[in-house]
Amino acid sequence: MSFAPQALIDRAALHHNLRRVRQAAPTSRIWAVIKANGYGHGMERVAQALTDADGFAVARIDEAVRLRAAGIDKPLLVLEGVFDAEALRAAAAHQVAVTVHQTQQLELLEQTLLAHPIEVWLKVDSGMHRLGFRPEAVAAVAQRLQQTPALGVLHLMTHLANADAPQDPANQDQCVRFDAIDTTPFAQLSIANSAGLLAFPECQRDWVRPGIMLYGVSPFSEGSGEPLGLKPVMRFSAPVIAVNRYETGEAVGYGGSYRCPEPMPVAVIGVGYGDGYPRHVPGGTPVLLRGRRLPLVGRVSMDMICVDARELPDLQPGEPALLWGPGLPVEEIARRAGTIPYELLCGITGRVGFVEVNSEEGRDGAG
Numbered sequence: 001m002s003f004a005p006q007a008l009i010d011r012a013a014l015h016h017n018l019r020r021v022r023q024a025a026p027t028s029r030i031w032a033v034i035k036a037n038g039y040g041h042g043m044e045r046v047a048q049a050l051t052d053a054d055g056f057a058v059a060r061i062d063e064a065v066r067l068r069a070a071g072i073d074k075p076l077l078v079l080e081g082v083f084d085a086e087a088l089r090a091a092a093a094h095q096v097a098v099t100v101h102q103t104q105q106l107e108l109l110e111q112t113l114l115a116h117p118i119e120v121w122l123k124v125d126s127g128m129h130r131l132g133f134r135p136e137a138v139a140a141v142a143q144r145l146q147q148t149p150a151l152g153v154l155h156l157m158t159h160l161a162n163a164d165a166p167q168d169p170a171n172q173d174q175c176v177r178f179d180a181i182d183t184t185p186f187a188q189l190s191i192a193n194s195a196g197l198l199a200f201p202e203c204q205r206d207w208v209r210p211g212i213m214l215y216g217v218s219p220f221s222e223g224s225g226e227p228l229g230l231k232p233v234m235r236f237s238a239p240v241i242a243v244n245r246y247e248t249g250e251a252v253g254y255g256g257s258y259r260c261p262e263p264m265p266v267a268v269i270g271v272g273y274g275d276g277y278p279r280h281v282p283g284g285t286p287v288l289l290r291g292r293r294l295p296l297v298g299r300v301s302m303d304m305i306c307v308d309a310r311e312l313p314d315l316q317p318g319e320p321a322l323l324w325g326p327g328l329p330v331e332e333i334a335r336r337a338g339t340i341p342y343e344l345l346c347g348i349t350g351r352v353g354f355v356e357v358n359s360e361e362g363r364d365g366a367g
C-alpha cells in the first residue's frame with residue numbers, strides 16, 4: 001500500500017475524449033494540445049496514448065524536442081514560436097512547425113539559413129490582444145514570408161479570448177475579423193481551442209486545437225465535463241494517515257480556524273499544497289472517502305489536510321481519499337479555490353506518483 005499521493009492517468013478516458021473531439025469537429029484535423037507537461041498529466045505519456053491525434057501542439061521548442069526524443073513522429077507545432085537561430089534550426093531539423101506572431105520572429109526566419117524548410121503558422125490577433133499581428137498587417141507579413149527561402153508551407157491561425165463564455169459577443173467579433181482577412185496565401189486555417197470548437201462549430205476550420213477537453217475537463221466557466229460527454233483522465237488521491245478524536249471547542253490545524261462543535265473524529269489525509277492541492281480552498285471543500293463527500297476542516301498544510309470524519313467514524317489509515325477525479329470534478333475544486341481547473345492540473349508537483357491505468361481493460365478484467 002502506497003502512503004504517497006497518486007495521480008492515476010486513465011488512457012481509456014484520453015481516447016474517449018479525443019473521440020469526443022472528432023465527433024464535435026468531424027471535418028477538422030486535431031492538434032492535441034499537450035503543453036505544460038500535458039496539462040500536468042505527463043506530456044510524453046499523453047502523446048504516446050493519443051495515437052489518433054493528427055498532431056501535437058506545445059508552447060515551447062524544448063517541449064517539441066522532448067517529444068521527438070520520446071519517439072513521437074507526428075506533426076508538432078510550437079504555439080509561441082522560436083526566438084533565436086538555434087531554436088529555429090532545432091525546429092527545422094526536427095520538422096516542427098512554428099508560429100510567427102511578431103516582427104522579430106519574421107526577421108529571424110528571413111535571416112537564418114536552414115537545412116530544411118520550415119512550416120509556419122502566422123498568428124493574427126483578431127481581438128485577444130496577447131499575441132499576433134494585426135489583421136491589416138497580415139498580407140504584408142505573408143508576402144515577406146513567401147519570399148523567405150526558409151519557408152515551407154504557410155498557414156494562418158488566431159486564438160479566441162472569450163470562448164469559455166460563448167454568449168460573449170466578443171467571440172463573433174473575433175470570427176468576423178478573421179473572416180475579413182484574405183486567406184489565399186494560406187494552406188490551412190485554425191481558430192478554435194476546446195471551448196471554441198464546442199461552442200462555435202463554424203470556427204472549426206482545417207485544424208482545431210483542443211487542450212483541456214482532452215483531459216475530460218469542461219472548457220466553460222460553468223459546469224463540468226461529464227454533461228459534455230467527457231471523462232476525467234486524472235484521479236488524484238492520497239491516503240488517510242491518521243484518525244484522531246477531538247473534544248468540543250478544540251481547534252484543528254494552523255491558525256485554529258476550525259473548532260470542533262462536538263466530540264468528533266478528524267481524519268488526516270497525506271496531501272497538501274506541496275503536492276499541488278490548492279491552499280486556498282475553504283473549509284467545507286469535499287474529499288471523497290468510500291464514495292462519501294467529507295468536508296475539509298481547517299487550513300491546507302504543505303503535506304496534509306484534515307477532514308470531518310463524523311460520517312465515517314471507523315475510517316482507518318491507508319484508506320484512499322479522492323481529491324479530484326471521477327465523482328468529484330476538478331472543476332468544483334477549482335471553483336472553490338477561486339481558480340480554473342487548468343491551474344490545478346498543471347500544479348501537481350514532482351513528488352506525486354503517476355500511474356497509468358486503462359479503465360476499459362480494468363472493466364474487461366473484472367468480467
Ligand SMILES: *Cc1c(COP(=O)(O)O)cnc(C)c1O
Pocket residue numbers: 033035079159192193194195209210211212213219
Ligand atoms: C493552450 C492553447 C490551446 C488549448 O486551449 P484549451 O482551452 O485547453 O482547449 C489552443 N490554442 C492555443 C494558442 C493555446 O495556447
